[in-house]
Amino acid sequence: MDHGEARKTKAQAVDLARELSERAVRPAHVAEGAPALSIGLAPQPDGSYALAVRYRLGLPSVRSIARKIVAEAGPRVDVRRTGRISTLADGDDPAKVRPRPPVITARALGQTGRVRPLRPGVSIAHVDVSAGTLGAFVHKDGVVHALSNYHVLSGTPQAAVGDLIVQPGPADGGRAPRDRVGALAARVDLEQGLDATVDCAIALLDDQEVDLEYPVGRITTTAVALGGEKVAKIGRTTAVTRGHVTAIELDDVVVGYGEELGEIGFDNQIEIESTGSGPFSRGGDSGSLVYREDGVALGLLFAGSESGGENGTGLTYINPIDAVLGALGVTLV
Known part of the structure; x- marks a missing residue:
């Protein structure tokens, strides 16, 4: 599918997923009415797009919804399972002061x-x-x-x-x-x-004198993620890691924020998969700027999943950088 056709397919799939989610019986830890799965666009090697479907492990009703979405959308679907997605501040609950040992x-x-x-x-x-x-x-x-x-x-x-x-x-x-x-x-x-x-x-x-250098030099420009880009980030916990964009325009990415805020759904998000042996991000990497290999900013890292990805170490989610700067x-x- 080209970009336009993929967007139309996505819109139909999102509507169906939300309709099916409202009927689903969900465990106590999943908020009532919360979307059961995330849907976006997955870039393909030939430059086309497939429908990206992401759902949580351990939720049979959600797996059933994912299967119905796949059956409705046809063969051009990229389905991935993840654990719970949560923010990546260093600590068990970012809404509380709980320094780690x-x-x-x-x-x-x-x-x-x-x-x-x-x-x-x-x-x-x-x-x-x-x-x-x-x-x-x-x-x-x-x-x-x-x-x-x-x-x-x-x-x-x-x-x-x-x-x-x-x-x-x-x-x-x-x-x-x-x-x-x-x-x-x-x-x-x-x-x-x-x-x-x-x-x-x-x-x-307080001090306006700062060091602007990243491992790739200064980063002063931004771009919209199209999918497939090779990216990197430098973070407090995992330092410099590399990955690639595996999905764009993901809607209903449900992220856990602890007791005070609960679960919040995010639309138009970007998904990153590690291309190394370890994860692209861990707790404490929240806030990292994610950039292309040529030093162009794509997004701001804020959340990650417990599992998923080619190496099983989880998937990372980032806000589009232009949306961040504009907001x-x-x-x-």
């Missing part, structure tokens, strides 16, 4: 220590959150801010503009006022039960 930091491959000047890929967080990743530097009204996720720089709906941001994050030993680097400046709110597109926030930095009214420095 020092051994977790010791095993991290990325930069978990104090870094000045600030640079992409280092540990950072709201003073009451565990730890995530500083993804990029952006301009808002001509002033440099740090870009990461809502659940990294804000954490809960109770957080407020002006709250302290520390580097490294609390899970890595960061404390205020000693490790203060700025203050929460803006965020895109997330609400339980409402669909979302982006998980993002920015912090106004916050910022541009890459």
Whole structure:
């Protein structure tokens, strides 16, 4: 299918999936009325697209819905199973202050220590959150801010503009006022039960002198993911990892946010699969900027699945970068 035909097929499949989901009997941990599976477009080697269908392991009713979608859509379907999808801050519950034991930091491959000047890929967080990743530097009204996720720089709906941001994050030993680097400046709110597109926030930095270099050099331009791109990221936990885009325009990606926010569905998301022996991301990599091999930004990393992917280490989900920048009214420095 070409892009246009694939989008039409997707729209029909999404409507059918939602209709079937409303009738499904679901376990207690799956929110009532929540979509049972995610549907998007899967790039094919010949440049065409198949229908991407993603569903959770361990849910027989969901597997049944996936089979009906496949039967309706025909042979051009890419079906994958995943575990639960959750945010990737370092900690059991990003809505609570729960720093991990020092051994977790010791095993991290990325930069978990104090870094000045600030640079992409280092540990950072709201003073009451565990730890995530500083993804990029952006301009808002001509002033440099740090870009990461809502659940990294804000954490809960109770957080407020002006709250302290520390580097490294609390899970890595960061404390205020000693490790203060700025203050929460803006965020895109997330609400339980409402669909979302982006998980993002920015912090106004105390020191405007920053290191803009990534492993591929400076990243100043963005692009829309078309599928199949070879990508990389630098994160607090797994450092530099590589992968490729396995699905685009995924709707109804249900992500767990802990007790306070519950599960939130995201539309128009991008899926990344690792091309190495390990995962593309782990807890603590939330907020990483995902970029093409030529140094063009594609998205902001925010969630991952327990399992799935070619090597079984899970799939990673990212917000389209242009949607992130537009929602916050910022541009890459």
